[in-house]
Amino acid sequence: MRRLAAVFLVLFFLVSACATMGLAQQSGRVYGTVLDRQDKQPLPGATILFARERGIVTAQDGTYQLNLEPGNHTITFRYVGYRPAVHQVQLGANETLRLDVMMDPEATEIDQVVVSASRFEQRLSELTVSVSLIRPEALSSAHIGDPKELMNKLSGVEVLDGQASIRGGSGYSYGAGSRVLVLVDGLPLISPDAGGIRWRSLPLENLSQIEVIKGASSVLYGSSALNGIINFRTASATEMGESKFFVETGMFGKPRQKDWVWWESPRMQTSASFSHLKKYRNTEVGIGSFAFIDNGYRRLNDERLGRLNLRLRHHDQQIDGLSYGLNFNGGINHKRDFILWEDAWQGALKQDESTEAELHAGFFYLDPFVSLVRDGRFSHDLRMRMQASQNRFPVTTNNNSDTRSLFTEYQTWYAVGDGVSLSAGLMYYLSQIRSAFYGDHDGRNAAVYAQAEADLLQGFKLVGGVRFEHSALDGVSDKVVPLFRFGLNYQAGEITFLRASFGQGYRFPSVAEKFASTTLGAVRIFPSPDLIPEKGWNSEIGIKQGILTSNWNGLVDLALFYGQNKDLIEYVFGVYSDPHTGAFDMGFRARNIEYSRVSGAEIEFRLINTYGRFNNSISGGYVYMYPVEFNPLTNKNTGVFLKFRRHHSARLGLASAMGAFEAGLDLFVRSRILNIDDVFLNPLTRETILPGFYDYWQENNTGHFLADLTLGYNIHPRYKVSLAVKNLTNAEYMGRPGDIQPHRNVSIRFSGSF
Amino acid sequence: MNRFIMILLAFLALLVFACSDDEDDRSERFKLLTGVTWTSDSLLVNGSDASGPGQMLENFKGEARFREDGTGTFGAYSGTWSFAANETEIIILTDSLMFPLTTKIAELTASSLKVTTSFPNFELPEQPFSLRMTFKAK
Numbered sequence: 001m002r003r004l005a006a007v008f009l010v011l012f013f014l015v016s017a018c019a020t021m022g023l024a025q026q027s028g029r030v031y032g033t034v035l036d037r038q039d040k041q042p043l044p045g046a047t048i049l050f051a052r053e054r055g056i057v058t059a060q061d062g063t064y065q066l067n068l069e070p071g072n073h074t075i076t077f078r079y080v081g082y083r084p085a086v087h088q089v090q091l092g093a094n095e096t097l098r099l100d101v102m103m104d105p106e107a108t109e110i111d112q113v114v115v116s117a118s119r120f121e122q123r124l125s126e127l128t129v130s131v132s133l134i135r136p137e138a139l140s141s142a143h144i145g146d147p148k149e150l151m152n153k154l155s156g157v158e159v160l161d162g163q164a165s166i167r168g169g170s171g172y173s174y175g176a177g178s179r180v181l182v183l184v185d186g187l188p189l190i191s192p193d194a195g196g197i198r199w200r201s202l203p204l205e206n207l208s209q210i211e212v213i214k215g216a217s218s219v220l221y222g223s224s225a226l227n228g229i230i231n232f233r234t235a236s237a238t239e240m241g242e243s244k245f246f247v248e249t250g251m252f253g254k255p256r257q258k259d260w261v262w263w264e265s266p267r268m269q270t271s272a273s274f275s276h277l278k279k280y281r282n283t284e285v286g287i288g289s290f291a292f293i294d295n296g297y298r299r300l301n302d303e304r305l306g307r308l309n310l311r312l313r314h315h316d317q318q319i320d321g322l323s324y325g326l327n328f329n330g331g332i333n334h335k336r337d338f339i340l341w342e343d344a345w346q347g348a349l350k351q352d353e354s355t356e357a358e359l360h361a362g363f364f365y366l367d368p369f370v371s372l373v374r375d376g377r378f379s380h381d382l383r384m385r386m387q388a389s390q391n392r393f394p395v396t397t398n399n400n401s402d403t404r405s406l407f408t409e410y411q412t413w414y415a416v417g418d419g420v421s422l423s424a425g426l427m428y429y430l431s432q433i434r435s436a437f438y439g440d441h442d443g444r445n446a447a448v449y450a451q452a453e454a455d456l457l458q459g460f461k462l463v464g465g466v467r468f469e470h471s472a473l474d475g476v477s478d479k480v481v482p483l484f485r486f487g488l489n490y491q492a493g494e495i496t497f498l499r500a501s502f503g504q505g506y507r508f509p510s511v512a513e514k515f516a517s518t519t520l521g522a523v524r525i526f527p528s529p530d531l532i533p534e535k536g537w538n539s540e541i542g543i544k545q546g547i548l549t550s551n552w553n554g555l556v557d558l559a560l561f562y563g564q565n566k567d568l569i570e571y572v573f574g575v576y577s578d579p580h581t582g583a584f585d586m587g588f589r590a591r592n593i594e595y596s597r598v599s600g601a602e603i604e605f606r607l608i609n610t611y612g613r614f615n616n617s618i619s620g621g622y623v624y625m626y627p628v629e630f631n632p633l634t635n636k637n638t639g640v641f642l643k644f645r646r647h648h649s650a651r652l653g654l655a656s657a658m659g660a661f662e663a664g665l666d667l668f669v670r671s672r673i674l675n676i677d678d679v680f681l682n683p684l685t686r687e688t689i690l691p692g693f694y695d696y697w698q699e700n701n702t703g704h705f706l707a708d709l710t711l712g713y714n715i716h717p718r719y720k721v722s723l724a725v726k727n728l729t730n731a732e733y734m735g736r737p738g739d740i741q742p743h744r745n746v747s748i749r750f751s752g753s754f
Numbered sequence: 755m756n757r758f759i760m761i762l763l764a765f766l767a768l769l770v771f772a773c774s775d776d777e778d779d780r781s782e783r784f785k786l787l788t789g790v791t792w793t794s795d796s797l798l799v800n801g802s803d804a805s806g807p808g809q810m811l812e813n814f815k816g817e818a819r820f821r822e823d824g825t826g827t828f829g830a831y832s833g834t835w836s837f838a839a840n841e842t843e844i845i846i847l848t849d850s851l852m853f854p855l856t857t858k859i860a861e862l863t864a865s866s867l868k869v870t871t872s873f874p875n876f877e878l879p880e881q882p883f884s885l886r887m888t889f890k891a892k
Contacts, residue, residue: 530839574845574854575872575882585882586853586874591838591845634823684852 028091030099031065034058034077037102039550044613045659046079046103047717055717057659070095074240077101079615086240109555109606110495110546116211116231118453118463119186119220119423120379120413125544128463128487128501129217130559132156132604134210136235141655141664142710143248143724143747145271145292147210148199151230153668153708155604155621155651156214160644160736162196166214167561168598168627169227169538171644172736174525174571176512176590179227179505179534181217185234185327187367187385190224192403192431193438195510198389201363203309203329205244205275205288208235214602216505216538216563219465219485222427222447226505226534226565234311234327237286241278243754248272250724250747252297255740256732259346262299269294269747277311284325286311297742300351301338307331321373330364340523341738344692348740355523357396363389379413399518401435419455424448438515445471445508451485459491463501471508471533478533481506495546500539505565507534513569513590517579523689524587526576531569532592538563547607554607561600566632568594570643573679586685595632596642600625613658620652627674641674644736646703662712662722671703680737690738697737704733719752783841784822786862792818792889794829799883810873810883813850818867818889820844844869857887865891 034046042062049055050066050073058064066075070093077085082103091097110125117127124131132154144150152159159165160172164180177195181188182202189198210232217225252267275288288309296302313325339355341348369383385407393399411425429445451465467483487501509531517527542559571588578585604621627645629638648671655664676697679685686694707729712722723746730744797804797811804811814829826835826846833848838856846855857869867889872882 528839530842532840572854574856575874576856577858577872583872583882593836593838631824678853682852 026070026093027067028070028093028095028097029065029067030073030075030089030091030097031063032099032101033062034064034079034101034103035062036082037104043079043082043103046077049076049078049717050074057717075099076240077103079103105553109553109608110497110544114209114211115186115233116183116213116217116229118451119411119425120421124555125491125495125497125546126461126489128461128489128499129503130156130214130540130542130557130561130602130604132212132214134212136204136207136209139204139207140246140751141662141712141722142666142708143250143722143726143749145204145248145273145290146199147202147204147232150210151212153651153666154212155649156602156623157212158646158649158670161739162199164197164227164230165644166212166228167563167600167602167623168596168625168642168645169563169565171570171594171642173513173569173590174588176516176571177507177510177569178224179507181221181225181229183221183229183231184329184365185367186231187383187407187409188221188224189365189387191389192387192405192443192511193389193391193401193433193435194512194516195224196512198363200305200333201307201329201331201365202232203234203288203307204232205273205290205307205309206234206277206286206311208233214559215501215540215561216485216503216536218469218505218507219449219467219483219503220451222467222469223445223471223506223508223533226507226536234286235277236313237277237279237284237311239279241276243274243276244752245274246272246749246751248747248749250745252745253730253743255297255349255743256730257348260349260740262347262350267295267297269745282315282317284311284313284315290331296336297745298338298349298351298740300336300353300356303333303335305331305333305335319372321375322371323373324368324370326369327367328364331362333359333361333363335359335361338739340690341693341740342691344690344696347691348696348738357393357399360392360394361390363387377415379411381411382409383411384408397436399435399437401433401437403431403433405429405431419461421453422450423453424450433511437518438511439517441474441511441515443471443473443511445469461489463487463489469506473508473511473514478508481533481535492543495548497544498542499544500541502537502539504537505535509533509569509590519587524585525571526585526587526589527579528590529579531590532567534565534568534592536563536565536568536596538598551611552607552609554605556605557603559602559604561602562598564595564597564630566595567592568596570594571677573677573682573685588679594642595630596627597630597637598625598627598642598645614656615658616654616656618652618654620650622648622650624648643675643677645674646671647674648703660714662710662714662720664708664710666708668706668708669703672701676737693737700732700734704731705729706731706733718754719750722749722751723747724749780822781841783837783859783862786864787820787844787867788822790864790891792820792867793892794818795888795890796886798886801884801886811885811887814887817892857885860886867891 034043044060046058070091073089075087085101085103112124113121115121148159151157156167170179178197182197213229217229248271250269271292273290277286290307292305294303309329311327316322336358338351340352342350342352365385365387367385371381373379387405389403391401407429409427413423415421427447431443433441447469449467453463455461465485469481471478483504485503490498492498514529514531515527516525518525540559540561544557547554569590570593572591576589602623606619609616627642629640631638650669652667709725709728712720714720725746727744733741794815799810805815816829818828820826820835824834831848831850836845838845844857857871860870861868869887871885875882
């Protein structure tokens with residue numbers, strides 16, 4: 001037996017030695033230094049990926065060395081603030097190859113490309129309107145799974161219980177209608193019934209960037225873009241392909257007011273996501289999925305969500321520039337929204353049982369498209385979005401609704417020559433609502449638009465556009481509405497750009513505002529079929545200054561804005577007659593009551609800096625607004641502040657990465673809300689709707705300060721563990737009345753990309 | 755350069771067009787309502803006169819004036835008024851009333867204004883008060 005073991009041992013060593021010698025003889029070596037192309041400084045800690053699961057980082061002096069099998073290899077070099085560099089190497093047996101890599105800094109911040117402002121690609125610097133750009137990393141590094149949360153942390157934007165307001169354009173109207181249009185790849189994602197933003201349908205798993213236009217954009221995007229747009233752009237696939245995933249779990253701590261604690265088991269949030277994007281020959285294939293379970297920091301307020309999206313785009317080989325494909329996104333959402341609290345004393349985090357409503361919702365959209373693009377010459381795009389949703393309330397079945405909609409758009413763009421380009425489009429939208437809550441309604445909306453852009457003199461650019469919009473609901477047509485926009489951009493210096501713009505906005509009332517008829521706990525909602533569209537305009541002048549030094553890359557943007565809107569729809573408490581019975585009762589009804597003027601200034605900045613081994617970024621903004629009502633009959637300001645608006649809001653974000661470590665700190669300040677609905681202050685009604693609210697509001701409507709902290713560690717070039725503490729100081733603050741916002745919560749995430 | 759000036763002028767022309775005022779907001783009903791001073795004729799709650807001392811509509815007794823700037827006096831009340839529901843309703847807002855009073859216009863001519871509304875009955879919530887107010891041009 002011993003002899004047998006000895007023979008095996010000898011054989012094992014022989015085989016091992018041969019194998020090792022064979023490898024030693026065959027493997028090749030790649031070495032070199034990774035440098036900044038501009039200043040030729042070495043880049044320590046740059047990531048080098050050379051196989052599916054393998055990667056290393058450069059040493060302190062920027063050098064690296066790889067031992068690779070003979071053959072063809074794709075080596076990817078990555079470094080924060082630089083464009084990834086991809087090199088193909090062919091390595092022979094025993095060959096040693098020197099590969100010094102020069103990395104280019106990312107395009108300067110001012111050269112980032114956006115599409116939303118004029119519906120074709122433009123650099124940030126040449127725009128005539130204010131656009132904020134958000135990279136998807138902002139979502140992942142801050143553990144944000146809900147786009148509402150991200151938007152609420154953006155300079156000049158506030159989201160109150162799902163309703164977005166840009167630069168004070170909106171207040172809060174109980175979830176009906178939106179003056180901010182949300183788009184996915186340029187196509188609207190607004191529910192046909194409530195007219196609200198489908199935040200939970202947005203495919204965050206696979207984004208290239210989010211573009212936010214701060215100002216009326218109805219000329220290009222029609223109704224609902226009265227106040228601005230948020231365009232979520234999905235990412236294109238590359239041959240290299242990328243798969244990403246994360247799993248995250250988090251827990252709420254205790255609120256400041258210990259009396260508010262109602263739970264015995266910890267309040268948890270868990271989510272997971274996976275996405276894969278790769279170009280197979282001539283076809284881009286993408287898949288993304290997201291699952292989320294939140295058992296809620298408030299009683300009777302929880303959510304479960306599952307979402308799946310697919311992306312297919314085929315690039316035709318016969319016809320240059322022709323591509324076509326299909327995008328799909330769909331999901332299921334079971335939730336109980338928070339409507340009214342029990343009381344301010346011990347029940348602020350407990351939903352009043354009378355407003356508890358469990359919702360089982362399903363939704364999907366399917367986007368077929370064909371596109372023919374000849375770079376720099378022309379483009380033709382034909383796109384559709386078929387959308388369907390189903391809301392089921394197992395208990396309050398009267399609130400059920402089903403919607404279908406079909407959005408079709410053709411758009412063309414031509415470079416006419418000499419710096420002049422023309423774009424034009426046709427849009428047709430059909431919607432169908434079947435609901436006891438809203439009634440059955442069929443709507444259609446048609447529009448034609450055209451726009452010209454002209455580079456007339458050196459650095460001087462003009463934009464002008466017009467749109468004719470028509471809408472009909474249940475066979476009753478509205479008049480055709482013409483809308484205009486103009487803009488000017490002047491390059492005053494190498495990286496200094498001045499701009500001015502004027503744009504008109506328009507919004508048809510949503511079906512919810514016109515027809516919703518229900519009772520939510522103590523709150524009665526009356527229909528208002530005679531509502532007329534909201535309309536308005538806004539203007540701004542701005543300066544965008546690029547910053548580009550050996551250490552700093554970034555931009556600073558300053559804008560002065562002024563706009564006014566007429567016939568804005570608000571819910572007003574009063575005594576109204578029931579349209580069916582004729583009986584009068586107290587409750588809310590939507591009315592064209594608000595005439596608003598908002599003037600203000602916004603400064604926004606983003607700076608990226610490298611300091612030794614640290615890669616840092618500083619970003620933020622500050623907005624001052626003066627939001628006031630005016631009397632449409634005299635055209636004079638009344639001195640009454642608009643509801644649910646503030647004077648000041650500011651954000652400061654600091655992020656730093658060193659080697660495998662990352663850290664981020666986001667600080668937010670908002671001043672107090674200037675005015676709210678009278679029903680919450682009126683002694684006759686205030687205690688009926690929100691017990692204890694009035695005293696709470698008098699004491700606590702003082703503004704708030706928030707801090708979010710994130711820490712990350714790359715345990716491997718492809719895998720990261722991160723921790724986020726949101727609301728670090730455990731601040732207690734409220735969104736719309738009765739809507740106490742999340743207190744301190746901690747989450748941990750494991751993520752990877754390969 | 756000529757082309758530049760032409761295009762600039764075209765933009766300016768469009769701008770003037772775009773910024774020009776909407777159609778005249780002063781509708782026929784607006785002119786009828788604001789054109790005269792009204793005097794209360796009958797103030798009824800559930801079909802009975804309620805304009806006497808201490809009664810519900812006492813303070814609406816006398817003159818009502820709907821001014822063109824949206825302000826007005828309505829008997830002893832002063833505040834603001836506005837049309838709603840495609841000018842079929844008048845909403846009166848004063849500090850003296852706890853919430854906006856929405857009234858339906860039953861008749862509006864050069865000489866006569868008749869409105870109806872309802873007011874909650876806090877003692878008998880199921881039986882709100884039915885109000886009818888008529889005015890004559892002074």
